[in-house]
Amino acid sequence: MKEVVQYVIxxxxxxxxxxxxxxxxxxxxxxxxxxxxxxxxxxxLAGYVLFFTISASWAVVIPLTLLAGIAIAIITERVAFRxxxxxxxxTLMVASFSVAFLIQSIMITIxxxxxxxxxxxxxxxxxxxxxxxxxxxxxxxxxxVSACLIVGLWxxxxxxxxxxxxxxxxxxxQMLRLLGGRATRVIAVAFALSGLLAAIAGVLLxxxxxxxxxxxxxxxxxxxxxxxxxxxxxxVQGAALGGFLLGALTTALQATLPNGLSAYRDxxxxxxxxxxxxxxxxxxxxxxxxxxxxx
Amino acid sequence: xxxxQATKPTAASFNFGREALRRAGRLPLVxxxxxxxxxxxxxxxxxxxxxxxxxxxxxxxxxxxxxxxYTFVGNSGVLSFGHAGFMxxxxxxxxxxxxxxLTKGALLPALPTFLANASFAxxxxxxxxxxxxxxxxxxxxxxxxxxxxxxxxxxxxxxxAIMQVVIGNWTALTRGQMxxxxxxxxxxxxxxxxxxxxxxxxxxxxxxxxxxxxxxATREDALSARxxxxxxxxxxxxxxxxxxxxVGISGYLYAREVGSFSPENFYxxxxxxxxxxxxxxxxxxxxxxxxxxxxxxxxxxVLRQSENSSLPVTIPNGSRxxxxxxxxxxxxxxxxxxxxxxxFS
Numbered sequence: 111m112k113e114v115v116q117y118v119i120x121x122x123x124x125x126x127x128x129x130x131x132x133x134x135x136x137x138x139x140x141x142x143x144x145x146x147x148x149x150x151x152x153x154x155l156a157g158y159v160l161f162f163t164i165s166a167s168w169a170v171v172i173p174l175t176l177l178a179g180i181a182i183a184i185i186t187e188r189v190a191f192r193x194x195x196x197x198x199x200x201t202l203m204v205a206s207f208s209v210a211f212l213i214q215s216i217m218i219t220i221x222x223x224x225x226x227x228x229x230x231x232x233x234x235x236x237x238x239x240x241x242x243x244x245x246x247x248x249x250x251x252x253x254x255v256s257a258c259l260i261v262g263l264w265x266x267x268x269x270x271x272x273x274x275x276x277x278x279x280x281x282x283x284q285m286l287r288l289l290g291g292r293a294t295r296v297i298a299v300a301f302a303l304s305g306l307l308a309a310i311a312g313v314l315l316x317x318x319x320x321x322x323x324x325x326x327x328x329x330x331x332x333x334x335x336x337x338x339x340x341x342x343x344x345x346v347q348g349a350a351l352g353g354f355l356l357g358a359l360t361t362a363l364q365a366t367l368p369n370g371l372s373a374y375r376d377x378x379x380x381x382x383x384x385x386x387x388x389x390x391x392x393x394x395x396x397x398x399x400x401x402x403x404x405x
Numbered sequence: 406x407x408x409x410q411a412t413k414p415t416a417a418s419f420n421f422g423r424e425a426l427r428r429a430g431r432l433p434l435v436x437x438x439x440x441x442x443x444x445x446x447x448x449x450x451x452x453x454x455x456x457x458x459x460x461x462x463x464x465x466x467x468x469x470x471x472x473x474x475y476t477f478v479g480n481s482g483v484l485s486f487g488h489a490g491f492m493x494x495x496x497x498x499x500x501x502x503x504x505x506x507l508t509k510g511a512l513l514p515a516l517p518t519f520l521a522n523a524s525f526a527x528x529x530x531x532x533x534x535x536x537x538x539x540x541x542x543x544x545x546x547x548x549x550x551x552x553x554x555x556x557x558x559x560x561x562x563x564x565x566a567i568m569q570v571v572i573g574n575w576t577a578l579t580r581g582q583m584x585x586x587x588x589x590x591x592x593x594x595x596x597x598x599x600x601x602x603x604x605x606x607x608x609x610x611x612x613x614x615x616x617x618x619x620x621x622a623t624r625e626d627a628l629s630a631r632x633x634x635x636x637x638x639x640x641x642x643x644x645x646x647x648x649x650x651x652v653g654i655s656g657y658l659y660a661r662e663v664g665s666f667s668p669e670n671f672y673x674x675x676x677x678x679x680x681x682x683x684x685x686x687x688x689x690x691x692x693x694x695x696x697x698x699x700x701x702x703x704x705x706x707v708l709r710q711s712e713n714s715s716l717p718v719t720i721p722n723g724s725r726x727x728x729x730x731x732x733x734x735x736x737x738x739x740x741x742x743x744x745x746x747x748x749f750s
Contacts, residue, residue, distance in 0.1 A: 145555075147677075190734050197741035199555075200484050204684040205737045207677050212730030219723040328673060332562065339559045377570040380563035388548045391556045 115243055117365045123249035125357025126256035127314055129350040131334030132341060133263060134307035136349040140280035141300045142195070144202040145335060148186050150327025151213035152179050152305050156312030157322030158217060161228050168231055176309045182213070183305025187298060195297075214324045225323035234317045252314050259310065260350045263303070267346060272299055280344050340386055342396025351394055438695045439605050442468075443598060445699075450594035457706070458594055464702035465597035466658045468695065469604040470675070471682045473651030475694035476608045477644045478683060480617055482624035483554065486676055487545065487561030490568035491538040491649045493671035495656025497572065497579055499534030500588045503527065503661070508587040515577035527591070527661065531600070534660075535653030542649025550641040553627075565676065573668045582667060590664040597658050604651045608691055616643050685736055687743025696744050705729060 131149075138146045159178040163171045190209050194202055234251065237244045267273040275296045278286045287293045308327075315330065316322055333356065341352020359382060363375045371378075386394075449461045474488050502525035504512065509521060525533065549560045572579050579585065611617050620640040623630040627637055660666065678701075686697020708725040740746065 139555075145558075190738075193738045194741060197737070198688075200478075200680075200684050200688060201737055201741045201743075203484070204681045205734055207681055208730045208733040208737070212727060212734070215723070215726035215730055219727065332673075336559055336563070339556060343555070373574045374570055377567045380566045380570075383563045384548050384560050387552055387556050387560050391552055393556075 112243060113365075117361055119243075119245060119249055121358040121361035122354070123246075123252045123357075124361055125354035126252045127311060127353075128333055128337050128357045129353025130256050130259060130307055130311040130314070131330050132337035132349040132353040133260065133334075133346065134304040134311065135331060135334040136338035136341075136343065136346075137263075137276075137300050137307070138304050139335075139338065140344045141276060141283075141297055142191070142202070143199050144191065144206060145199070146191075146304065147203065147206040147328070147331050148183075148190075148209040148213070149304060149308050149334070150329075150331040151210040152182050152308035153312040153315065153327040153330055154217065154322065154324065155179070155182050155213060156309040157228070157316045157326060158221065158226075160230075160313065160316055161226050161322050164228055164230065172313060175313055176306055179305040179309025179312065180302045181305070183301045183308070184298060186213075187301040191301075192294070192297075210327070217324050221324075223324055225321050228316055228320050228322055230317050230320045248314075248317055251317075255310060255314065256350075259307065260346065264346045266303075272296065276300055336380075336383055338393075340383055340393055342393030345395050348393055348395035355394070434692050435605065435609055435695070438692055439602060442695065442699065443602065446594050446598045450598075458592070460702065460706050461594050462592075462597050462662045464698060465594070465601050466655050466662060467679060467682060467702065468698040469597075469601050469655035469658065470652055470679045471686070471698045472601075472604045472608045472691070472694045473648045473653075473655060474679055474683055475648075475688070475691060476611055476651060477641075477648035478680075479688050479690065479694060480612065480620040480624065480644050481641050483641065484558045484680070485561040485648075486558060486680070487549070487564040487568075488648065488652045488679070489671045489676045490545075490565045491542060491652040492656035492659065492675065493568055493572055493668065494538045494541050495534040495653030496660040496666060496671065497534075497585065497656075498537040498653075499525075499530040499657035500585055500660040501578070502530040502533055503589060504587040505589070512585075512587055513577065513580060520578075527589075527596075531654060531657040531661075534657040535650045538653025538656065539646055539650040542646040546642050546645040546649075550638045550645055565672070569668055569672055572671075579668070584665050584667045585660075586665040588660050588664050591661050597662065600654055600658055604654055605691070605695065607647065607651055608694070611644070611647050612691055616640060620644050681733060684743055685733060687740075687745030687747075689742065689747055690745045693743050693745035700744065701733075704732065 134149055135146065138144050138149070156175050156179045159175045160171065163174055186209050190205055191202065194205055197205075234248045235246070237246045238250075239245075265273075267277055272295075275286060275291045276299070278289075278291060279293065279296050279300075283293065286296070311330065312327075315326075319326075334353070337352035337356045338349045339352070340355065341350065342348030356379070360375065360379055363378055364372065367375060367378070390396075446461055446465065449457055453461065470488065470492055473491075474485065477483070477488070478485055501509070501513075501516070501520050502523050506522060506524055509516065513521075545564050549557055549564065552560050573582050575581070619630070619635045620643075622633070623635060623637045623640055631637060656671075659670070663670075679698075682697040682701045683694055684697070685701060686695070687693025705725075708728055712721075712725045736744070
């Protein structure tokens with residue numbers, strides 16, 4: 111029984127991280143139809159900022175890291191993605207590979223390609239005892255932070271003017287402009303938010319792994335993207351649900367697969383993703399009209 | 406040469422004389438590019454340094470992969486992240502058939518007997534490897550072609566991730582994460598060049614076939630195409646299988662030219678670089694699938710040489726990758742539809 115509860119907490123914590131990744135990726139995809147692989151580079155950059163500043167107080171380190179995430183997201187939008195607005199989705203995506211590659215190369219030139227270990231604050235690796243269970247503090251932080259961000263983002267999108275404009279942009283970008291919506295600002299805000307989400311996900315991720323290298327972000331973006339699509343594009347709840355589900359499934363398989371098969375865990379996860387898409391192409395909470403199946 | 410630009414379907418498109426002329430104008434472009442490629446590679450094969458030859462061979466392997474990718478992505482408009490999986494299968498399958506029997510016994514003691522005793526010449530090994538990739542294309546294609554747009558792309562990525570896990574853990578057949586070695590290496594530009602011509606030929610024949618035309622019709626407007634009785638899923642499936650075969654050939658060549666590889670050689674890096682090559686060249690045309698890899702390979706080689714200061718302009722160490730990233734962004738901003746634009750040939 112204890113083990114089960116432990117696994118459930120692990121699953122929720124991993125899912126919370128995946129949900130954060132999915133929210134960042136889904137936000138930009140919704141507004142711009144861009145699969146932003148540079149999101150991984152934002153996460154990586156946040157990791158390096160942590161690495162450089164970790165010796166200072168956390169009250170300095172965390173704001174700096176988040177600011178760095180926001181700044182890099184806004185810069186890449188201005189330099190690379192704004193001139194490409196309206197281009198085909200695949201062109202945008204390749205441009206985002208290039209941006210990610212560029213940031214990676216710059217980091218390699220500065221810091222070398224080897225992984226750097228981050229001496230992360232000791233309190234996050236402690237656990238607290240609750241009714242005989244060892245619960246890692248980090249899991250609690252991940253779950254709490256993600257929950258706040260999901261609710262916060264949902265409130266922002268539904269209760270503020272900019273959020274409304276953002277949802278309008280995701281629905282029909284041309285129409286938003288025709289109605290006098292400030293399209294450029296909306297996109298810039300979306301990027302700033304995705305940079306913030308990436309930096310927060312980065313802080314949580316690196317608190318767990320304590321290692322940063324030039325290539326850390328790529329897998330994270332892919333996971334985030336898979337989560338967004340299975341959750342349902344264009345919905346915050348969908349992205350969050352997709353993230354949690356992916357995390358839960360991964361943990362559940364980890365716990366239940368027999369020894370010989372546990373190495374194949376990810377194959378089962380991705381097999382389930384394909385099956386889900388075939389039966390529900392619009393994702394779990396997506397709108398039917400968003401994705402008709404071909405046959 | 407007549408510039409065969411894509412035109413909106415107007416009344417003039419139904420003028421058959423003009424249509425025939427435009428078609429005639431389209432043929433020489435791919436043809437001329439192929440001839441240019443052959444001449445360039447033969448010259449390098451004859452006069453180039455060993456380093457340059459290696460780069461050329463790598464470039465040709467990439468080119469075949471991109472031509473295969475184009476066959477599906479270009480004609481259907483659905484982006485695939487999964488084709489490196491077919492490259493992996495082509496490489497592993499043909500390697501298992503080509504490695505000398507004694508070496509194989511030492512490397513892979515748990516191999517099934519029929520594979521342990523198999524000893525194929527390169528060409529049959531290539532065709533078998535590509536054939537296995539084709540069979541896998543049939544299996545993977547069934548669910549993937551049922552999906553549209555971004556969902557299909559996620560499904561192809563899932564396929565790639567599954568392939569990584571399976572290849573990385575099926576130790577009896579693939580040595581798992583360990584490097585696969587012992588493949589008789591062929592060094593030379595001629596063989597990959599011949600295969601590149603074969604790949605372009607297959608892609609061209611497919612593209613000009615009724616299947617290719619139907620699939621491109623679904624790319625331009627799926628609903629109209631369906632109203633004309635075209636089955637989107639069926640046409641995509643055919644392209645997917647053909648492209649799996651072509652990409653399988655590139656896998657065989659990878660095995661044969663590099664001689665050793667492990668699963669990670671067929672994962673994200675090759676996926677990203679080949680997609681970038683296709684998009685930079687121009688995803689809508691076979692010409693783009695030829696131009697993209699050539700331009701990217703030449704660019705990388707020039708940057709590499711200027712880093713080694715063997716060119717008049719020397720750039721500081723480590724700036725090659727930075728320059729490459731920046732240049733691709735600039736190219737995409739200037740030519741968002743790729744170097745070949747919205748050309749259809």
